[in-house]
Amino acid sequence: MSSDNVHTGPPADGAGRVFEDFAVGQIFRHALGRTVTEGDNVWLTMITLNPNPIHFDREYAGQTEWGRPVVNSCFTLSLVTALTVADLSQNAVNLGWDRVRLPNPVFEGDTLYAQSEVLSVRESKSRPHQGIVGFRTVGYNQDGKPVITFDRTILVYRRGHVPAKPTRPELRA
Numbered sequence: 001m002s003s004d005n006v007h008t009g010p011p012a013d014g015a016g017r018v019f020e021d022f023a024v025g026q027i028f029r030h031a032l033g034r035t036v037t038e039g040d041n042v043w044l045t046m047i048t049l050n051p052n053p054i055h056f057d058r059e060y061a062g063q064t065e066w067g068r069p070v071v072n073s074c075f076t077l078s079l080v081t082a083l084t085v086a087d088l089s090q091n092a093v094n095l096g097w098d099r100v101r102l103p104n105p106v107f108e109g110d111t112l113y114a115q116s117e118v119l120s121v122r123e124s125k126s127r128p129h130q131g132i133v134g135f136r137t138v139g140y141n142q143d144g145k146p147v148i149t150f151d152r153t154i155l156v157y158r159r160g161h162v163p164a165k166p167t168r169p170e171l172r173a
Helices: 038-047 058-062 073-088
Strands: 027-029 092-101 111-123 130-140 146-157
Touching: 027 073, 038 073, 073 092, 073 111, 073 130, 073 146
Parallel strands: none
Antiparallel strands: 027 111, 092 146, 111 130, 130 146
8 A cells, every 4th residue: 555545644734635535445543532431421321321330330331240340332433423523524514334343342441543545436426516435443442452443435525515614703802
């Protein structure tokens, strides 16, 4: 694989990528990592009304094969997706996730990272100012062990058609 095909950060201008910036086979090593906290896990588990004690009851979780709380898999999916946004979907909306797999558990204190590969690039038949791009993303922990894989499809603007961002107000004294 050529180094021209591997990207390690978002575009320098901060404007995000557009449809024309993607090609099948590109690899994105997303720059940011994020450490998972107890609060992350308990908050998402409770806000989504997930009653499984494996996520929030240390005594119960201590009796399982993992010996401690396992991070809610919906949090893992959300976090790893978020790690990819600056590189892949700042100018896009999600069309869907497929083939979500969780090969290893995530625990409080793990730091997650992500890498994505472009699987498909095609024009939208119904939206001429946008295109459709498919990715495979792997989320992995500080030890390099994969904790989640998924395919994601986005609808992304073409060059020259990204809506203008609102003008930021000036700071007033």
